[in-house]
Amino acid sequence: MAMLHNRRKHVAIAASLVAPFVATFCLVFLWPAIRMVELSFTAGPLIGEGTWVGLANYKRLLTDNLFYTSLKNNGYFVVLTVVPTTALALAIALAINRLSGRLQAAMLALFFLPYILPVSVVTMIWTWMLDFQFGVLQPVLAFFTGKPVPVFKNPYWVMPMIAVVTIWWTNGFNVLLFIAGLRNIPQELYEAAALDGATKRQQFFRVTWPLLWPVTALVLTLQLILQLKIFDQVYLMSGGGPFNSSYVLLLMVYREAFQLNHGGYASAVALILFVIIMVVSVLQFQVLKIGGRR
């Protein structure tokens, strides 16, 4: 009886501890999310009730060219960022890991610094550096291409440049994760490998890479989710143009909802993006886990 009483007390304490979180979560996330799903089945405006239209928004989505363009651009952006930023972060982490003491801390801080900047500052810096008329990087571009390039107004340059800016901005966090992963690998393994005559290359592929794999998988997954949600950089640097070549799904949500007052349609696009992110990231994590088990 005392046991039972005790357990009840345990449950009560546990419940009271998680209650604030659960309540906040339900209020500011779950409830709005449910409302959004509801809204996506109506022809509602941004604020207020709308008439129920069933699947009409989704049907319209399937015939909307801009939706496919945005989807393709989201995919292109993921290709441009996820693997490159992971590889770059790993390379930087390996290099920093060879340093020690103050120098290591200083280098780490240097790479982490952009990450603490807000996105508006980041885009200000880069639009200034890449400005067509007076950007300090234009002579560099002119050296390679023969003339200055209005990078955010050129349909071929715009996405890769946004990817470069994004990688520069967010890479520091990935470096940090990799450093933590590298420090978790016991030094003895390298000593033993060295005794057995393993080269540096073999040490990396036989020791570092497999033991670091969980971190790599995590970084890849986090990056995938983050980059699918691209919006700020596009909104601030290119506005989706030129010729929709940097139009992405979240920009479509924003324009439909806040410019055209189509709350229902915007919710449908948002929900589709949510499902895509969920499916893709779960799939990717599973695949990576299998890959790691080999």
Add this chain to the structure above:
Amino acid sequence: MKFLRTVLMASAVGLAATPALAQEKVIWWDFLAGGDGVRMKALIDRFNEEHPDIQITGTTLEWGVPYYTKVRTAAAVGQGPDIMTYHLSRMPLGLSEGVLSEITEEDLQNAGLSRDDFFPRAIEAASGEDGKLYAVPFDIHSIILYYNKSYLEGSEFLDENGNLTGIDSLEDFERALALAKENGSSAPVSYSTGDDGGVYRVFFTLLKQQGGDLIRDGEVLPGDSLGKAATAIEIMTRWTENGWQPEQAEYEASVALFTSGKAAFHLNGVWEVPTMVDLEKEGKLGFEWGAVQVPKLMEQQATWADSHAFAIPQQTGKEMSPEKRKAVMTVIGWMEKNAIDWADAGHIPAYKPVAESDAFASKEPNATYSSLAETAAYDPRSLIAGVASPVYDAAINIISPAIHGYMEPMQAAEQIKSDLESKQR
């Protein structure tokens, strides 16, 4: 203790100083952040001085989508202003959102105004499909052609008084551009080629001068308007190819090209008139300038135009008291009657007693270009047109890159059509 007593005394004096009569507080929102914003603030201050019983508290918000989003969301929860500035080009969307309160005959009487006091086109643009009035027009603003006389001296393009003359067709204009280039102008015609507004206004003017329609009966670029849009883009592309217009110029840069004397011509809104006037007064301009209505370059005379207007938001769960409504209409009536000060910001008053007054007739350069009001071409009445609309997005997304050579004019016109039509559903 001494401190407490001082505080008490101070508050007592403060209370006593408050006038006994009930003062109506009017919350005012606008989007006027430039040179015209300064002039609007001066008007508000003067109103407050002259009206002890009404107090306007003004807030300036960011122009474009942020402004109109805030108006809509604030009105929906009853937290909007009592009076706001509104673009007439934005009326269709505003009406569909239901954020505009009807301006009744009684309201107009309270303001001391009547419908006949305004230019018919402005009243038409301020009315709903039902013929009811939902805003009070304040001005008509348009793009005009600014020119720098130094590049044209001694040529056929200046008359004996030093005023621009002889530009009656596109060929004439392009000859003038070529001449300016020869005379050393690095950007013979400057406008913001890398900006949505600048590109859109020039494009729409060229389209309208050919008699084309951007949207008619819900169809984007119907019939031969498609070809006319392509022609307009082709002309703008040629100006790039010949080095006559700046590449990818942002708004500020396009103005600076003219004020620094590098551009012979400048296509921009009337709202930059105060900039030129002020610079000339301070002796910083360094050349003689003039401004005229955009000449007839194509088949007919037309210029892109829009209007600022005053509107009262329709707020959910918050009925405006008759006293406050009367105060708001008093504000609107006073502003209209003092619109001559607003003309200093380059605008043409929409209120005819001011627009047709001697004071306005002698105001230069407004009087020179005010004839444009008769052939003003407003944005099409559509949910996707107007300030900060998909039409403006198309200008930066499609037209601007196309005139820089990234797409063929016809292809660009077709993309405008398909993009805008998909937004319209």
